[in-house]
Amino acid sequence: MGRLPAYLRAVVDLVSLGLPSVSSDRLAEETGVNPATVRRDLASLGIAGTRGLGYDLRYLIHEIGLLLGVSEDWPVVIVGAGNLGRALANYQGLAARGFPVRALLDVDPTLVGARFGQVEVLHLDEMERVVGEAGVGVGILATPADQAQLVADRLVALGVSSLLNFTEETLVVPSWVEVRRVDLATELQILSFYQRRTTGARSGAGLPLGHESNP
Amino acid sequence: MGRLPAYLRAVVDLVSLGLPSVSSDRLAEETGVNPATVRRDLASLGIAGTRGLGYDLRYLIHEIGLLLGVSEDWPVVIVGAGNLGRALANYQGLAARGFPVRALLDVDPTLVGARFGQVEVLHLDEMERVVGEAGVGVGILATPADQAQLVADRLVALGVSSLLNFTEETLVVPSWVEVRRVDLATELQILSFYQRRTTGARSGAGLPLGHESNP
DNA sequence: CAGTGTGAATTTCTTCACAGCG
DNA sequence: CGCTGTGAAGAAATTCACACTG
Structure with missing residues (x-):
């Protein structure tokens, strides 16, 4: 909830x-x-x-x-060591809230071996090993959109049951896998839509706008 | 909606x-x-x-x-040129979806002047000018948590009416300002909560879990 | 006849309001 | 007496199901 x-x-x-x-x-x-x-x-x-x-x-x-499972650790891997992946790897709040980053994965050889935050970038081929060894249950997708489904499939095959999707790709996964998408542009669209409502959008009364705070 | x-x-x-x-x-x-x-x-x-x-x-x-206001541009500023701010500035999907990044702001002198993506880092003191000139209506907060409220206040004073808050701080703003928070740890908590539900959490029937997809 | 548009039924969520407990 | 816990009311959102139309 x-x-x-x-x-x-x-x-x-x-x-x-x-x-x-x-x-x-x-x-x-x-x-x-x-x-x-x-x-x-x-x-x-x-x-x-x-x-x-x-x-x-x-x-x-x-x-x-x-x-919320805060008492135990939910190790995560971040796939994609681009700007976003690196930012996420650096985010201290993650480990602090029970989500230690066990690996930052990428295929780019110029990135493999570099460190960001506490994490070293590993080659994507190491994913299977790391996920298995570390008991990773959560995968964070920060890849290019066209790689996301591919990576998701591999993670799912390894038994990862929660995915946080930062790409624009809509993932197709088995029903036992939870996916949440975090999309900056979508958030901004929703914001601007709310904002716009205050001006003259034809409303039509019936679309639950999910707004209004405390009356 | x-x-x-x-x-x-x-x-x-x-x-x-x-x-x-x-x-x-x-x-x-x-x-x-x-x-x-x-x-x-x-x-x-x-x-x-x-x-x-x-x-x-x-x-x-x-x-x-x-x-959704896609037809027009909603210029944004990103405050905080840390890893996250830089990642966001680099994110091409933003401009593509009608949210051109007009400035990346920070106080760190070693960052000011650097370029990330199409954007140069400006000193936070330039905020007032940039927001005014570019007609910015959306602010993205990627600052340290303890700076967020301060920056939010300044943005609001400039008439910025939408804030996207990537910090852990809960912002206090006038009612005409829309805030959305994006918090990685919260997303992960929700994910792990869903996951946990499948195992034996005492349910209690009544808390709207907002889950279940197509029946 | 495939597929919309919408009353009516249903489900879900929220809020009120108050009895009752520590 | 302040504050919980909850029945009942109310509001909102979803879904059904079907008349109707291009």
Whole structure:
């Protein structure tokens, strides 16, 4: 569920403020969600609060962290050591949040052997070995679009069950594989579409625009 | 609406296949959406099809493109010329999709003056000038987290009304400003959460997991 | 007759509002 | 008495199913 990471972030912030617990109201305010929604979310996750007090922050972190798999490591490989791949490899937040980068892979011989962040660039041919040895379950695709499907197929064949796709390619994968696409241009399009709505786009009433924040 | 970019992508693909028109069924299949939803979306956008035939692809592209503002340019600035900022500046898909990068800004004197892609790194102090001159309406934040709010404030003061936030900071902005956050770790958390669901997480029935594809 | 457009049914999500607990 | 937990109401989104049309 998309709100969980937001809850976790907020809760981590709050605990670092020295607070021992948090009310649904506060957590709601912190995340921009309705308080009732917060309570229902937590309740339905099996997380109980204390009436009159709120939710214990350490317990919240523990539980949500558990749900999000933060407690264990999910080793990842990044395929494609172009600018994007290198940026991702350098991103410290990854390992910090439980996603250690086990390899940065590319086919370009001028890149193989170079280091970015903590990671050395390996040749793509090493993928099979690295994925197997490191127990990688997540693949990050930062290749040229026309290579993405190919790489995805190889990763899937190795049992990698989560793919984060930074390319423009739409991936075809078995149903047990989770794919999320991160596309800068799509994000920007959505932004500009929202923006445009404030001006005179013929609306038509019925398309769920998924906008509007707190009324 | 979040499905529009998907429609646009699919439609562009289909037209490049030489097809003249597309049925809601096909478009649905292509985007993983329900056919009725496709029809309702398009109808509510004022896009009409032809009974027995489908939707004219060129017309679809034109209309959806219009809605997404593809026809006009939305100049952007990228703040932060670290690895991520440089990767984004290098990303050709941006300009190609109507988001020309007008500036890459940083405070680091060793970076100012360097070129990445088509863009030269300017000092952050030039922001006011560039944004004004280029009519920038979108800011991309690729700064260290602790700088993000500061930069966001300055951008907002300049009238920038869309922000794409790659930092871990939660931005506080006036209501007329649209913010979207892109956070790698969050994406990965969501992925791993989905993955985990297949194993034995106590579910509790009620948390909208937003998963399940075509039934 | 293939395929749209849309009422109506259904499902899903959110929010209200309040009983009841610590 | 502050705040949870949740039934019930409401809103929104999705999907069905079918009349209708090019």
